[in-house]
Amino acid sequence: MSSRHAKDALFEAIALMGKAFASPRRLELIDLLAQGPRSVEELARASEQSTANTSQHLQGLHTAGVVTRHHEGTRVRYALAGDDVLDLWLALRDISATRLAEVERAAGAYLGETVEAIARTELESSLRKGDVVLIDVRPEEEFEAGHIEGALSIPIDELEGRLGDLPAGAEIVAYCRGPFCAFASQAVRRLHAAGRSARRLDAGWPEWKLAHVDAGRERRPDAVGPMS
Amino acid sequence: MSSRHAKDALFEAIALMGKAFASPRRLELIDLLAQGPRSVEELARASEQSTANTSQHLQGLHTAGVVTRHHEGTRVRYALAGDDVLDLWLALRDISATRLAEVERAAGAYLGETVEAIARTELESSLRKGDVVLIDVRPEEEFEAGHIEGALSIPIDELEGRLGDLPAGAEIVAYCRGPFCAFASQAVRRLHAAGRSARRLDAGWPEWKLAHVDAGRERRPDAVGPMS
DNA sequence: CAAGATATCAATTGATCGCTTGAATAACAA
DNA sequence: TTGTTATTCAAGCGATCAATTGATATCTTG
Numbered sequence: 001m002s003s004r005h006a007k008d009a010l011f012e013a014i015a016l017m018g019k020a021f022a023s024p025r026r027l028e029l030i031d032l033l034a035q036g037p038r039s040v041e042e043l044a045r046a047s048e049q050s051t052a053n054t055s056q057h058l059q060g061l062h063t064a065g066v067v068t069r070h071h072e073g074t075r076v077r078y079a080l081a082g083d084d085v086l087d088l089w090l091a092l093r094d095i096s097a098t099r100l101a102e103v104e105r106a107a108g109a110y111l112g113e114t115v116e117a118i119a120r121t122e123l124e125s126s127l128r129k130g131d132v133v134l135i136d137v138r139p140e141e142e143f144e145a146g147h148i149e150g151a152l153s154i155p156i157d158e159l160e161g162r163l164g165d166l167p168a169g170a171e172i173v174a175y176c177r178g179p180f181c182a183f184a185s186q187a188v189r190r191l192h193a194a195g196r197s198a199r200r201l202d203a204g205w206p207e208w209k210l211a212h213v214d215a216g217r218e219r220r221p222d223a224v225g226p227m228s
Numbered sequence: 229m230s231s232r233h234a235k236d237a238l239f240e241a242i243a244l245m246g247k248a249f250a251s252p253r254r255l256e257l258i259d260l261l262a263q264g265p266r267s268v269e270e271l272a273r274a275s276e277q278s279t280a281n282t283s284q285h286l287q288g289l290h291t292a293g294v295v296t297r298h299h300e301g302t303r304v305r306y307a308l309a310g311d312d313v314l315d316l317w318l319a320l321r322d323i324s325a326t327r328l329a330e331v332e333r334a335a336g337a338y339l340g341e342t343v344e345a346i347a348r349t350e351l352e353s354s355l356r357k358g359d360v361v362l363i364d365v366r367p368e369e370e371f372e373a374g375h376i377e378g379a380l381s382i383p384i385d386e387l388e389g390r391l392g393d394l395p396a397g398a399e400i401v402a403y404c405r406g407p408f409c410a411f412a413s414q415a416v417r418r419l420h421a422a423g424r425s426a427r428r429l430d431a432g433w434p435e436w437k438l439a440h441v442d443a444g445r446e447r448r449p450d451a452v453g454p455m456s
Numbered sequence: 457c458a459a460g461a462t463a464t465c466a467a468t469t470g471a472t473c474g475c476t477t478g479a480a481t482a483a484c485a486a
Numbered sequence: 487t488t489g490t491t492a493t494t495c496a497a498g499c500g501a502t503c504a505a506t507t508g509a510t511a512t513c514t515t516g
Contacts, residue, residue, distance in 0.1 A: 003410065004276060006338035010408060011252035011259075013331040017324040018255065021246035023504075024239035031239075040463060048232060053505055055463055065327030074462050074513040084323050091319060095312050096245040099293030103241040110234035180238060182231065251474075268493060281475060283493060302483045302492050 020064035021092055025049060026057050030080070030089050033067060034206040035138065035177055036145025037079035046139075083213060086206055093180065107180050115188040117202040118173055120211060126173075133170045137187045138177060138205070148175065148208050156183045159190055171197045178204030248292035249320055253277060254285050258308070258317050261295060262434040263366065263405055264373025265307035274367075311441060314434055321408065335408050343416040345430040346401055348439060354401075361398045365415045366405060366433070376403065376436050384411045387418055399425045406432030 028047045044054035061067045067078045097103045126132045136143050136151040143153040154162050176183035184200035191198035256275045272282035286306050289295045295306045325331045354360045364371050364379040371381040382390050404411035412428035419426035
């Protein structure tokens with residue numbers, strides 16, 4: 001009975017995907033890819049690591065089935081393999097935050113002084129009423145790869161220069177990559193310094209997108225059958 | 229600006245949990261714990277590895293926040309830290325199956341010849357009509373830690389001896405740990421050999437339990453705020 | 457074709473991981 | 487107390503991993 005051997009092989013295969021999420025560098029790449037497809041060089045720059053290392057990790061992610069790759073002329077465009085992978089990453093991130101004090105500490109240290117947040121559902125109704133101005137403070141290429149409908153693209157670096165675009169009395173809501181991204185918090189603090197009323201969205205574009213794709217769907221789209 | 233350092237620390241902290249899912253041995257332990265709490269020795273026996281190694285991995289899982297531990301006299305009882313962790317594990321498992329051909333191959337090799345499966349929703353309505361006899365072919369201690377209401381516990385090892393407990397003409401449905409567990413498939417094949425009509429449930433107790441806990445709830449129970 | 461940009465490969469290093477072994481600790485029972 | 491059982495600790499060794507470096511392939515453009 002080689003059932004032990006077969007079982008080992010099964011868990012080993014699953015662990016191939018688990019390993020994809022076991023390195024901080026790879027997680028950062030996944031987090032960036034959650035905003036939209038990117039080339040190797042862009043990812044390397046955004047994650048401040050060498051191109052070679054980035055490429056190496058991306059290949060690892062590819063053989064783990066976590067990202068797709070296609071060539072576009074001289075460059076290679078990587079993307080998350082699907083919404084299920086995005087969901088998995090967000091789940092890992094959120095659960096690690098609730099279960100590991102270390103994560104919350106690190107998040108607090110990275111985000112800086114806490115700013116007031118607004119929940120997605122509340123923002124939705126405010127948007128319908130036209131109560132708020134919504135700004136996307138991510139880099140422009142991420143905005144272009146996908147953004148919340150009705151949002152204004154104001155990359156965090158340009159914020160001060162574009163205060164004029166924002167109606168004086170309006171309440172402003174800023175969002176960025178997600179709850180652990182510092183852009184929105186930073187934007188809110190700077191807006192406050194400029195005398196504006198502002199809050200951050202407690203989520204990012206990926207969460208928003210998933211929430212709208214999933215609306216009215218099953219939790220896990222039909223568990224995988226025993227084989228199929 | 230030490231923001232790079234802070235960001236690294238954050239991803240490194242999240243990767244602590246990712247690493248928990250990066251080893252086949254640990255995944256097997258998680259899979260066993262998904263059936264219910266167990267002691268170190270039981271887990272070591274069930275996963276066919278040394279007690280020392282099992283203990284070591286369990287400690288790793290504990291510091292990763294994936295399992296809880298409490299002492300009961302001379303033994304230590306480990307359990308999954310929560311339903312969110314269970315959900316994460318099932319998601320990783322299912323996604324790896326859809327994205328990695330290797331996983332499906334290994335699953336096929338382990339499960340043996342495919343048997344006909346029945347979906348959870350179909351089983352639910354059959355149960356209401358009293359159409360089927362449902363048997364739980366996991367080891368008895370797992371049945372006792374939790375099982376589908378109305379199921380009969382017939383550990384796979386005792387199946388032949390207890391054929392008499394099963395009404396002759398009835399359609400039988402067998403379930404076990406999950407879609408990648410071999411017990412149910414094996415049970416169905418043996419029941420067929422005994423001239424019975426049988427199918428396997430395409431999921432296991434953990435999936436069933438989660439589906440019933442989740443019924444009528446939000447997808448992800450309130451994404452973690454930026455800090456909270 | 458040659459030049460330039462993008463991505464990957466190959467080889468190396470130090471660090472970490474996974475498992476084994478044998479001893480140590482803790483709770484309990486006789 | 488002594489013995490027994492369950493778990494953890496500590497040391498060690500081979501295997502794997504992460505990052506660097508420098509070279510190589512591939513596509514585009516002039």
